[in-house]
Amino acid sequence: MSLPPGFLDELRNRTSLSQVVGRKVMWDTRKSNQAKGDMWAPCPFHQEKSASFHVDDRKGYYYCFGCQAKGDAISFIRESENVEFMEAIEILAREAGMPMPARDPQAAKKASRHEELAEIMEQAVRWFRMQLNGGAAAQARSYLDRRGLSAEVRDRFEIGFAPEGWQNLRDHLRGQGVSDELMLAVGLTRASDKGRDPYDVFRNRIMFPIRDGRGRAIAFGGRAMDPNDNAKYLNSPETELFDKGRNLYNLRAAREAAGKGQRLVVAEGYMDVIALSEAGFGAAVAPLGTAVTESQLQMIWRVSGEPVMALDGDKAGLRAAYRVIDLALPVLEAGKSLRFALMPEGKDPDDLLRAEGAGAVTKVLDAALPMVQLLWRRETEGKVFDSPERKATLDARLRDVLRAIQDQGLRRHYGDEIKELRYQLFRPQRQQRGFQGGQGYQGGARGKGKWRKWDAPLPSTSSARASLLASAGEHAEAELREAVILAVLLTTPELIPEFEHQLDSLDCADPDRAALRDVLMRCRETEPGALRDACEQAIGPMALETLLSARHVAIVPCLRTPGDISLARLTVAEELGKIDAQKGLAAEIDEAEEDLRDLADEALTWRLGQAAKARNEAVLRKDEAQTDFEIAPNGMRIDREEKKRAEAIWDQIRFSKGPN
Missing domain, CATH: 3.40.1360.10 (Dna Topoisomerase Vi A Subunit; Chain: A, domain 2)
Structure with missing residues (x-):
């Protein structure tokens, strides 16, 4: 299969050799300079311990000073993957997001056409340069002199001139045997919309040839001499040779200069x-x-x-x-x-x-x-x-x-x-508002409070230290919810496919829970009895029984009344949602924590308050969200209906004893 011209150049432009090679080697960080694309590693093609394999990422070239292996990304894929040339091209194109060209028996013919078009562009470069020395270009030469561009500079950058007139370049190229179709194809002429002959695109302009990374002339940029011209600068239209979004002016020379250390x-x-x-x-x-x-x-x-x-x-x-x-x-x-x-x-x-x-x-x-x-x-x-x-x-x-x-x-x-x-x-x-010194007033009656650093944490109470969540660590809440999710899915495995993605993303820091999660995903289509046997084999019968009999698991309604699939589905969905909400709050706190250490302003505290509010709303069960609550003197929320029932029971007890 013949590839269209420019395909391999584009593929090399999109491919980083260090990334391709990096999948096969471990870079020597002491010897490598990633910022300059200068990478060293032990050679992947022969057994060695020293870093003699060199990758120049800028030039897209590698060389081993031990076995003398050398080449570019294509040859590296061929040698390391043991594939043919076209298969290596397909691998790199897939990674670079480039579609492979359709198999075209005319590709060789197209390559020949591109060479022909490039030669026409070279003829135009020579003709424009010649025109700059003519009498019609006096104004252009004067302009270049004022801009400080000497004759040597003009020659080095091949600057030319397109004189006034509608068909000067066209007539010259026709005299060289170039057809109108080819002139149109390279963007030197434009078809008339009035039925006349094609006419020159560039007229009365200083001409700057545009070359690709291989040095081929592919387009022109023209600077207008007429101050009233609508387009001060005019580029060639996009053609078979020229894609303006994939080329840079002066690329080849700049690449050489940068290789010598220039910025x-x-x-x-x-x-x-x-x-x-x-x-x-x-x-x-x-x-x-x-x-x-x-x-x-x-x-x-x-x-x-x-x-x-x-x-x-x-x-x-x-x-x-x-x-x-x-x-x-x-x-x-x-x-x-x-x-x-x-x-x-x-x-x-x-x-x-x-x-x-x-x-x-x-x-x-x-x-x-x-x-x-x-x-x-x-x-x-x-x-x-x-x-x-x-x-x-x-x-x-x-x-x-x-x-x-x-x-x-x-x-x-x-x-x-x-x-x-x-x-x-x-x-x-913050300093203007009087918070200098990192101090803040801490509670108490007027004149009896204590001053402390504004970011110092408040001391914890004995009841807080004795709580289950505090004693079990910062991840205890998620661990309790994970246990509930796993227990419910174990008893209703038909729900596993619905929650497979979320189940796979559970952290499960505990090895037993992680093993149980993996078994549920792997054996989800087995019979319930066989599934439980598989779980026992994975973590042991005692560990499984301990998880299922834990108080926070045993009180789950759908486990106390098995067979209610809807309730089980709701339970799993809610527990997964609460875990996600807690993760969101944790991420918000982590992100704001560093800010708070440096700057305790009202925006950050407001942000944390909003995050906490969102978390609290997210973790409410649907039935809790619909419950009518009132706030007790100690700040706790009390279900109003439960309170009424408790008060009624208390009244019965009190009146049954009779008056004191």
């Missing part, structure tokens, strides 16, 4: 890239007339693990940065991040270079902000947080944003940084 800078336009390159920042690239796409982001990270986004110092530049943040958050991982360099107000990198020189740009790049700080700026700039509700809204918004980060370790570090920034924002407000 990768992502600018907004062609002139910025050229100016940066000539000022010594050779590892500079730019998207092609669109906002940065995920494919471009992955290409950028293949070159550098922490590129700098050099953005114009205006509102449009900030909006572009915020869009990149939302795009990058879900795909962030260790060794892949972004920094943001904001140019001075109203300037782009080219403006700053011409006004103040390379030193000023270096200073701005060195001060580039980590993405987390720009994220915080977006969520807080220009906003006032003078109420618990507004602060809680900020907390909720930040939690939603951080949930987009898939890497849990990275998400935790982002959360820590956000907490520190939050502390810095709200701490002055």
Whole structure:
């Protein structure tokens, strides 16, 4: 099977060699540098203990200094999985989310066509460059001189000129034997909607060739000389060669410069890239007339693990940065991040270079902000947080944003940084309200209370320390509910399929309960008697009897009156719901606990109060929620009907004894 042109390049762009190899080896953390994509491990192809197997993730290449094995991701899959070339391609394509092209007997013919189209683009590059030296390009040359682009720079970046006129390039290419169909296919001409001959796309524009990572000319960008032109910059339309969302301007040269240790800078336009390159920042690239796409982001990270986004110092530049943040958050991982360099107000990198020189740009790049700080700026700039509700809204918004980060370790570090920034924002407000010193007044009559640290816990009472839940540990409530769930499902195994997913997710820290859970899921279709035998074999008859006879299990209504499937289903559903509610509260407390240690403001205490309220409402059984309660003097809730019955019984006893 022949693959379409560009398929393997796209596959390599989407594939991280270190991730592919990492499934087969253990990296030597002392020798490896993940941020630079420089990874070392014992070779998976021969027996050794030293880390002589080297992966260069940026170049997508591996080499073993012991057995001399070498290649890319495709060859690694072929050798490690013992598969043929096409099967290795299919494995990588599946992991990269790329559909395999249909088997096409004409693929070789298509490859030949792409080579033909690329040659036409090279002819256009040569013709545009030649036109820049002609008399019609005097204004264009003057403009380039004012922008500081010398003849050497123009040659290095192959800058050309498209003169005025509707068919100049078309006539030239026709003279070289190029058909109108091929000119249309590469986007150099456009079909007339008035029935006339095709006409040139680029007219009276300075031309910037766009090359792919292999160095082929695939498109053009044109800068208008007419100040009244509606499109200041015009790119080639998307063609068989050109996908603007999957290419970057100056990628090939930037990749080489970054490989030599230069910092990768992502600018907004062609002139910025050229100016940066000539000022010594050779590892500079730019998207092609669109906002940065995920494919471009992955290409950028293949070159550098922490590129700098050099953005114009205006509102449009900030909006572009915020869009990149939302795009990058879900795909962030260790060794892949972004920094943001904001140019001075109203300037782009080219403006700053011409006004103040390379030193000023270096200073701005060195001060580039980590993405987390720009994220915080977006969520807080220009906003006032003078109420618990507004602060809680900020907390909720930040939690939603951080949930987009898939890497849990990275998400935790982002959360820590956000907490520190939050502390810095709200701490002055707290001090102004008179809470300095970390002290708070603790109860008691006026003048008789004690001062203690505001975050010091209150002492526990003797009755609380003696309670079952306290003595059994912090997870006791969940353990009791797990026992009820397992006991009910053991007696009504026909319900297991309904709750299979939730049953599988039960933590079951106790080994006996975990074994019982596994037996229930594995033997759910066996007869009840056989199922109980399997459970006894798994944990022993005494352990099973202990679980079933426990007081909190024995009092469950559906176990006292077996055979009521509806009641059993309701019991299991409610207990699972209560476990989930408790987990939700625990997660909320864990998240807020760190904040409370640093900053006890009203937003956090309000948030915890809301979480506790939600948990209390969630754990009420349906029959409890519908019960009429009143509050006793000691704060306990009393069923009003039960209270009435108790009072009636007490009256009978009291009157039966007669008057005192």
